[in-house]
Amino acid sequence: MRNIWTIAKREYKTFFASPAAYVVAGILYLILGVIFYINVAAAMTQQYVPDVQVVISPLVTLLIFATPAITMRLLAEEQRLGTMELLLTAPVRDWELVVGKWLGGFLFLLTVIAVTLLYPVVLNQLIDPGIDQGLMVSGYLGLILLTGSLVAIGVAISSLFSNQIAVFFATMGAFLLLWIIGMPTQLMGGTSGEVLRYLDLSEHFYSTFYIGMIDLRDLVYYLSLTALALFFGTVSVEMRRWR
Amino acid sequence: MIQVEGLTKDYGARRAIEDLSFQVGRGEIVGFLGPNGAGKTTTMRILCGYMPPTAGKASIAGFDVIEQSLEVRKRVGYVPETVPLYPDMTVWEYLKFMADLRHLPDAEDKVDDVLELVHMEARAEGYISNLSKGMRQRVGLAQALLHQPEVLILDEPTIGLDPAQVFEVRNLIREIGRERTVMLSTHILPEAQQVCNRVLIINKGRIVAEDSPEQLQARLSGGMRIALRVAGEASGLAELITPIKGVNHILEVRQDGLDLLSDPGVDVRPEIARAVVNARYELVELKSIGLSLEEIFLQLTREESSIETGLVTESALADNGHEGETNA
Ligand SMILES: Nc1ncnc2c1ncn2[C@@H]1O[C@H](COP(=O)(O)OP(=O)(O)OP(=O)(O)O)[C@@H](O)[C@H]1O
Ligand SMILES: [Mg+2]
Numbered sequence: 001m002r003n004i005w006t007i008a009k010r011e012y013k014t015f016f017a018s019p020a021a022y023v024v025a026g027i028l029y030l031i032l033g034v035i036f037y038i039n040v041a042a043a044m045t046q047q048y049v050p051d052v053q054v055v056i057s058p059l060v061t062l063l064i065f066a067t068p069a070i071t072m073r074l075l076a077e078e079q080r081l082g083t084m085e086l087l088l089t090a091p092v093r094d095w096e097l098v099v100g101k102w103l104g105g106f107l108f109l110l111t112v113i114a115v116t117l118l119y120p121v122v123l124n125q126l127i128d129p130g131i132d133q134g135l136m137v138s139g140y141l142g143l144i145l146l147t148g149s150l151v152a153i154g155v156a157i158s159s160l161f162s163n164q165i166a167v168f169f170a171t172m173g174a175f176l177l178l179w180i181i182g183m184p185t186q187l188m189g190g191t192s193g194e195v196l197r198y199l200d201l202s203e204h205f206y207s208t209f210y211i212g213m214i215d216l217r218d219l220v221y222y223l224s225l226t227a228l229a230l231f232f233g234t235v236s237v238e239m240r241r242w243r
Numbered sequence: 244m245i246q247v248e249g250l251t252k253d254y255g256a257r258r259a260i261e262d263l264s265f266q267v268g269r270g271e272i273v274g275f276l277g278p279n280g281a282g283k284t285t286t287m288r289i290l291c292g293y294m295p296p297t298a299g300k301a302s303i304a305g306f307d308v309i310e311q312s313l314e315v316r317k318r319v320g321y322v323p324e325t326v327p328l329y330p331d332m333t334v335w336e337y338l339k340f341m342a343d344l345r346h347l348p349d350a351e352d353k354v355d356d357v358l359e360l361v362h363m364e365a366r367a368e369g370y371i372s373n374l375s376k377g378m379r380q381r382v383g384l385a386q387a388l389l390h391q392p393e394v395l396i397l398d399e400p401t402i403g404l405d406p407a408q409v410f411e412v413r414n415l416i417r418e419i420g421r422e423r424t425v426m427l428s429t430h431i432l433p434e435a436q437q438v439c440n441r442v443l444i445i446n447k448g449r450i451v452a453e454d455s456p457e458q459l460q461a462r463l464s465g466g467m468r469i470a471l472r473v474a475g476e477a478s479g480l481a482e483l484i485t486p487i488k489g490v491n492h493i494l495e496v497r498q499d500g501l502d503l504l505s506d507p508g509v510d511v512r513p514e515i516a517r518a519v520v521n522a523r524y525e526l527v528e529l530k531s532i533g534l535s536l537e538e539i540f541l542q543l544t545r546e547e548s549s550i551e552t553g554l555v556t557e558s559a560l561a562d563n564g565h566e567g568e569t570n571a
Contacts, residue, residue, distance in 0.1 A: 002343075002346060003344060006340065006343040006344055007344075010332075010340050014329075014331060017331050018331075081327055081328075081329065081330075082323065082325045082327035083327040083328070083329060084327075085288070085293055085323045085325075085327055086323070086327050086341075086386075087344075088292075088293050089288075089291040089292055089293050089316055089319070089321050089323075090316060090341070090344045090345065091313050091316040091317045091344070091345060092344055093313070241293065241294040241295065242294065242295065
């Protein structure tokens with residue numbers, strides 16, 4: 001447990017020394033701000049009341065693109081620097097390493113997400129009688145769970161290569177695939193359709209958290225996806241020793 | 244302290260080390276000597292628990308490197324060949340991180356201690372990316388010493404250093420070796436000679452010789468290298484010397500004499516002196532200058548490759564002063 005924290009802490013600090021992380025966060029805030037401004041302006045002129053979804057909806061999409069850029073270095077960089085040899089010969093279990101990496105990346109993205117709370121706060125001031133707080137809480141909870149899963153998948157893929165660019169594209173590909181895998185099931189019936197829809201990352205977000213509902217099944221889905229990805233990451237690190 | 248038995252490692256189809264067996268006692272400084280690709284790094288990585296062997300067993304301080312890997316890792320300090328460090332951390336941050344991974348009590352004091360030991364206090368707050376190669380090497384060493392390990396494993400600790408730094412690192416290793424078991428790999432022979440109590444020579448994944456530097460030299464060279472120097476005319480010396488009993492062969496003919504290799508166990512110098520003087524050469528020097536480790540090493544590895552299967556036994560090497568005859 002202590003090792004997980006040691007590794008996560010180092011990782012978290014490294015992000016703040018990394019220009020790439022600032023660029024990713026900066027772009028995310030910029031796009032989010034522009035969309036927010038357009039939405040609020042449109043709402044003003046067209047006389048409707050925007051809700052917190054004008055923040056959450058683009059934020060989800062932006063996280064799908066930002067997360068690979070944040071997670072790509074987690075294990076791949078250790079491999080490239082050769083520091084993997086240091087970590088794998090220190091008295092640290094493989095799963096502690098993987099979970100520590102995950103926690104570091106997750107905490108950093110949580111920090112990024114925390115800053116976006118500024119937009120709902122601003123929105124709350126702009127509209128009367130304020131935003132729907134339930135919608136905001138469930139939306140952000142879903143966002144956090146989703147991010148946890150994304151980072152876990154990112155760590156697992158980061159353990160496969162030492163080239164960060166390769167990791168970035170592989171991770172992005174995996175995210176997009178999982179994001180849309182449920183789509184064709186609208187045409188498809190039967191159990192295979194059900195299975196695909198269950199696997200879909202977006203399905204568990206948009207059909208509940210996004211519209212203000214919290215369903216235990218979605219919670220279980222995101223938590224087990226996170227655990228599964230971390231398990232694969234650990235296996236992959238172990239396999240690396242056998243090569 | 245270190246026990247290795249029948250260690251074999253295959254990378255895919257390539258066999259990196261084969262049936263390696265050796266032991267290192269407490270407090271020994273053992274040199275692991277071999278050319279590029281001999282399998283030094285592979286062996287050390289297995290010992291440190293970085294990867295499991297394909298076959299065989301190894302244990303450190305009584306703990307099996309596979310079954311009790313964590314126990315082994317707690318007791319070993321390891322500096323990999325590439326001295327991996329995090330360039331975006333300061334020296335102090337890095338050492339603190341490594342100390343925390345080892346759950347050291349008073350981690351900050353321990354960091355200060357090792358910094359002092361490797362003379363890097365002045366650069367503690369500096370970023371690792373700004374350090375010279377030698378300083379990095381020292382930081383790597385500091386990291387390996389944090390937990391005062393029973394066993395220190397150093398993969399080519401002096402590679403890429405300037406002579407002054409090499410000198411310093413060697414002294415440091417000798418200092419450390421007074422209390423701890425050290426295993427270091429190198430392909431620099433004088434280094435093994437200067438630093439180690441014992442040398443293991445490895446080539447193509449097999450141990451080809453094992454002894455103290457002095458013994459190894461004596462055993463492997465078999466005979467002595469003898470330098471004969473005369474004043475004035477030196478032609479015809481080789482013809483005169485070769486038939487003498489106990490002269491193995493002429494190593495080198497020079498303008499002022501020659502170097503020869505004697506058979507093991509005999510001192511041919513009186514015989515040579517007599518012959519040379521009787522033949523009216525003006526003898527000015529006749530001395531024994533044992534083979535250097537370089538020569539032994541070249542001889543060993545050359546013989547190893549000249550026999551296709553590489554099956555040179557230690558005993559065959561031990562009574563070998565006869566170049567070429569081991570081919571039989
Ligand atoms: N990760 C790897 N994958 C495949 N083959 C490897 C790997 N590491 C080493 N080898 C091979 O195993 C053999 C032994 O390599 P090793 O690195 O142990 O040698 P070494 O004695 O440390 O050499 P050097 O003096 O160059 O460091 C070599 O033939 C090498 O090509
Ligand atoms: Mg090596």
